[in-house]
Amino acid sequence: MNAIWTTLVIICFALLTATNPNSVLTLCVESGKQAVDYTFQLVAIYALWQGVFCVAERCNLVEKLAKILSKLNNFLYGNVSKQAQKYLALNMASNVVGVGNASTPSAIEAIKLMEGGQKLSRGGAMLFVLNACGLQLVPTTVIGLRATFGSQNPSQILWPTIVCTLFSLILGVFLTNIAYPKKAQSSNL
Amino acid sequence: MSYLVPILIVALFAFASFKRVNVYNSFVDGAKQSIPTAVAIFPYLFATFLMVNALRASGVSALIVDFVSPPFQLVGIPKQVLELLLIRPFSGSGSLAILSDVYNTYGTDSYVGNCASVIMGSSETVFYISAVYFSQTRVKRLGWAIPIALFCNLAGGILACILCRFL
Numbered sequence: 001m002n003a004i005w006t007t008l009v010i011i012c013f014a015l016l017t018a019t020n021p022n023s024v025l026t027l028c029v030e031s032g033k034q035a036v037d038y039t040f041q042l043v044a045i046y047a048l049w050q051g052v053f054c055v056a057e058r059c060n061l062v063e064k065l066a067k068i069l070s071k072l073n074n075f076l077y078g079n080v081s082k083q084a085q086k087y088l089a090l091n092m093a094s095n096v097v098g099v100g101n102a103s104t105p106s107a108i109e110a111i112k113l114m115e116g117g118q119k120l121s122r123g124g125a126m127l128f129v130l131n132a133c134g135l136q137l138v139p140t141t142v143i144g145l146r147a148t149f150g151s152q153n154p155s156q157i158l159w160p161t162i163v164c165t166l167f168s169l170i171l172g173v174f175l176t177n178i179a180y181p182k183k184a185q186s187s188n189l
Numbered sequence: 190m191s192y193l194v195p196i197l198i199v200a201l202f203a204f205a206s207f208k209r210v211n212v213y214n215s216f217v218d219g220a221k222q223s224i225p226t227a228v229a230i231f232p233y234l235f236a237t238f239l240m241v242n243a244l245r246a247s248g249v250s251a252l253i254v255d256f257v258s259p260p261f262q263l264v265g266i267p268k269q270v271l272e273l274l275l276i277r278p279f280s281g282s283g284s285l286a287i288l289s290d291v292y293n294t295y296g297t298d299s300y301v302g303n304c305a306s307v308i309m310g311s312s313e314t315v316f317y318i319s320a321v322y323f324s325q326t327r328v329k330r331l332g333w334a335i336p337i338a339l340f341c342n343l344a345g346g347i348l349a350c351i352l353c354r355f356l
Contacts, residue, residue, distance in 0.1 A: 001316065005240055012243035023246060031242045035235035038282065039227050046223035054219025056201055059208045099194055105226050107322055115326040125334045128322050132315045132338035133345075139310025145288065146306060151297035157306040160352040164311035168345035172337060179333040 042101065049102040053090055065089045076130070076173070077114075077123040078182045084113040088127065095135035107131055122180040126173070133172035134165045233320035241276060241283040250275060265350045269295065270305045274346050277308070278315040278339060285309070303356050307349035312342040 016024050056062050066089040073088050080088070087110035094102040107127060114123040139161045146154035205212045244250040250272055258268045266274065269291060277284040288309050295301040315338045
């Protein structure tokens with residue numbers, strides 16, 4: 001990330017300075033504003049979902065959910081702690097229900113619990129790849145945007161989208177399985 | 190579909206009251222954690238937005254698109270959606286802006302419009318997710334995780350352009 005980001009920013013800023021020097025600082029400030037706006041949106045969304053998840057947790061529903069999903073989670077993430085399993089189950093559930101961004105807080109908590117060392121483990125890799133390949137199947141935002149732009153049939157892209165998402169998802173699980181093989185059952189868990 | 194989430198929330202709150210859980214306190218306790226989570230993500234958001242905006246404003250993204258378009262056209266991806274494919278891994282709002290441009294220029298129901306829609310819907314912001322997920326761990330060596338995610342999204346994009354020919 002460091003190499004990509006630094007190279008691109010240096011090139012772009014140099015080009016912008018050559019063509020339109022005034023725009024550089026404006027662009028930086030504008031980006032900062034965008035990031036602040038977006039962060040506040042995230043605070044609102046996370047507050048709702050972390051609140052709801054906390055209620056679910058205190059009536060032991062998350063534990064039950066983790067139990068239901070334990071076979072699937074075991075297959076995907078390998079051997080992880082009980083607490084991490086709960087967050088992984090929450091992440092899976094919020095992705096399936098399809099509420100944008102609700103899956104992020106649980107993913108962060110799960111990954112914090114799974115990753116102690118400097119080298120990415122299977123669990124963290126799988127969680128990242130699943131979320132980065134779009135575990136979220138229904139493209140509500142895109143369908144909404146198509147409707148706003150006057151599409152005759154906003155949801156005609158639904159089936160191809162689901163097929164493509166599933167395709168990249170399965171490919172992702174397959175490749176991650178190869179690149180991060182499951183460790184042999186460790187006894188210290 | 191629009192009933193699902195509200196019903197789930199109402200059912201959860203009712204169930205929690207039935208189990209004598211203090212819903213109000215639990216909700217507030219959970220919501221409290223949202224600020225540290227979002228604040229930890231903020232610098233990564235800022236850096237990403239900065240790069241995406243610089244890419245678009247300086248014209249570098251257009252140059253990259255011109256440069257890489259021949260091989261992509263070979264696998265059936267039209268040039269007009271390449272910028273979307275390029276920005277999509279970095280920024281959700283940046284790629285939504287590009288999607289709107291595509292809709293304005295080519296219409297939502299054209300082949301290009303459909304391709305762009307499916308690509309947008311089936312792919313994810315890979316670099317953004319990696320920044321957010323790994324921001325609070327000490328992980329330094331990611332191995333193949335990011336290349337795998339990028340490759341899968343690209344493969345999904347190629348499939349999208351193929352499927353849209355049949356719409």
